[in-house]
Structures are given as C-alpha cells and as structure tokens.
Amino acid sequence: MTRKYHIGTKFDSAAEHYDEQAIVQKEAAIQLVSMIQGLEKIHSAIDVGCGTGFASIEILKHFPNLKLHLCDISQKMLEIANHKLQDHNIIYTQCDVESEEFRTKYDLAISNLCVQWFDDLEKFIQKILKASKYFAFSTMLQGSFLEFSKIFETPGKPSPLLNCKTEKELTNISQSLGKIINKQTKTFNLLFPSAQAAAMHFKKIGANLAQNNINNAFKLLNHRSNINLEYKIFFCLMENKVD
Numbered sequence: 424m425t426r427k428y429h430i431g432t433k434f435d436s437a438a439e440h441y442d443e444q445a446i447v448q449k450e451a452a453i454q455l456v457s458m459i460q461g462l463e464k465i466h467s468a469i470d471v472g473c474g475t476g477f478a479s480i481e482i483l484k485h486f487p488n489l490k491l492h493l494c495d496i497s498q499k500m501l502e503i504a505n506h507k508l509q510d511h512n513i514i515y516t517q518c519d520v521e522s523e524e525f526r527t528k529y530d531l532a533i534s535n536l537c538v539q540w541f542d543d544l545e546k547f548i549q550k551i552l553k554a555s556k557y558f559a560f561s562t563m564l565q566g567s568f569l570e571f572s573k574i575f576e577t578p579g580k581p582s583p584l585l586n587c588k589t590e591k592e593l594t595n596i597s598q599s600l601g602k603i604i605n606k607q608t609k610t611f612n613l614l615f616p617s618a619q620a621a622a623m624h625f626k627k628i629g630a631n632l633a634q635n636n637i638n639n640a641f642k643l644l645n646h647r648s649n650i651n652l653e654y655k656i657f658f659c660l661m662e663n664k665v666d
C-alpha cells in the first residue's frame with residue numbers, strides 16, 4: 424500500500440465526522456480567505472485538497488460568480504463537498520494533486536491545511552504557480568502539538584506526527600518561487616478533557632496515519648485531565664513572478 428493510498432483511505436474514513444471536529448480547519452479557512460478579499464479580477468479558482476469544502480464555501484461568499492474546481496485525494500471528502508455546494512457550478516476531481524498536471528489556467532489557487540501532507544512542497548508550488556496567478560495556502564508549522572510531541576523526544580519512540588516545516592523554511596521556499604503578498608502565523612488551541620478524547624480528534628479529522636503510535640503516545644498522558652492541542656499555522660498569499 425503506498426503512502427498516498429493510505430492518506431486517501433484515512434480521509435475517506437474521516438469524511439463523515441470531519442465537520443464536527445474540524446473547528447480549527449474552519450477557522451483557518453476563514454482567515455486564509457480574508458487574505459484574498461482585496462484581489463481583483465478573480466474569476467476562476469482551484470481548491471487544492473478541498474476536503475469538505477470549507478475554503479470554497481468562504482470564497483464563494485466574496486466571489487459568488489467564481490468558476491470553481493475542487494480536487495482532493497479522498498472521494499468521500501469530495502462527495503460531502505459536492506453535497507454542501509450543490510447549487511454551484513463546480514468541477515470535482517479526485518486525484519493526488521502532486522502527480523496531477525494542471526492544464527487549465529486559474530486566477531487563484533487556494534489550499535487550506537493540505538500541503539503538510541505533500542512529499543515535495545517546492546515542486547508543487549512551482550507547478551501551481553504555472554497554472555495560477557495567485558496561490559494562497561495555509562499549513563501546519565513545526566512546533567504544533569508541542570505538549571504531545573515532547574513525548575517523542577525520547578530516542579527510539581517513533582513519532583506519529585507529520586514532519587512540518589518552520590516559518591523560516593516556508594518563507595524561504597515561497598520567496599524563492601514567487602512574490603509574497605501577505606503572510607501571517609496564528610496559534611489555535613483546542614482543549615480536550617482527556618488523552619483519549621484528543622486521540623479520537625486525530626482519528627475523526629483523518630490525521631491518524633499512525634493511529635497505533637498516536638494511541639500509545641496518548642496512553643502516556645492518561646493521567647492528565649486536560650490536553651491542549653496547539654495548532655500553529657502559517658498563512659501565505661503569493662503571486663507568480665511571470666504575470
């Protein structure tokens with residue numbers, strides 16, 4: 424089973440309960456879309472790793488006549504997005520966007536909390552900026568879930584957490600590939616009454632590629648009655664250098 428297949432099936436299983444749990448993802452979508460409101464001549468957009476459509480729903484509030492293309496590796500996520508957005512004229516594609524060739528041109532590409540799952544972010548940004556004038560994205564920063572990740576400081580414990588980039592790394596990558604128009608960072612705190620509830624949160628949002636390791640790690644926090652999951656998020660709006 425390939426890693427990408429695994430990602431798709433985890434998000435497929437999470438799709439039904441995703442919206443109940445994805446409080447931070449929804450807030451992040453609102454913040455990301457607030458960064459593009461001032462852009463002019465936005466008639467078409469692609470939502471990369473759209474999930475259940477939080478970012479697209481927000482964009483349509485500001486650009487109601489937008490031609491939208493939603494893509495995601497999870498068919499189930501796309502089905503839920505389709506159900507939520509059914510009154511709009513939207514194209515849906517199930518694909519791994521890292522291996523997809525974008526033949527259409529867009530005014531805007533947006534991606535909320537998806538690119539941390541990619542194998543090669545630089546290569547993807549290069550590709551998307553050939554297909555779109557602007558790219559607005561948000562992603563998890565290194566240092567997220569600090570309380571939880573401390574457990575893995577003990578050598579020999581495999582970390583189930585994604586290997587996220589630092590703000591400096593993301594800024595350098597974005598600067599080298601395009602022109603940064605706006606960038607922000609924000610921390611969102613999600614409090615859970617127990618370690619088990621926090622582990623369940625990861626499962627329900629699909630971020631549980633290594634669920635056994637996650638469960639084992641949370642067992643080490645079982646004595647705690649409050650667990651804070653700290654999402655540190657980087658937001659960036661960039662423009663390609665060509666247009």
Ligand SMILES: C[S@@+](CC[C@H](N)C(=O)[O-])C[C@H]1O[C@@H](n2cnc3c(N)ncnc32)[C@H](O)[C@@H]1O
Binds near residue numbers: 495537
């Ligand atoms: C944390 S969710 C975010 C979903 C949505 N953007 C939101 O704001 O709620 C990450 C999404 O990225 C999708 N995804 C991850 N890797 C992908 C890839 N290589 N190609 C397409 N979609 C991908 C997952 O299926 C999932 O729906």
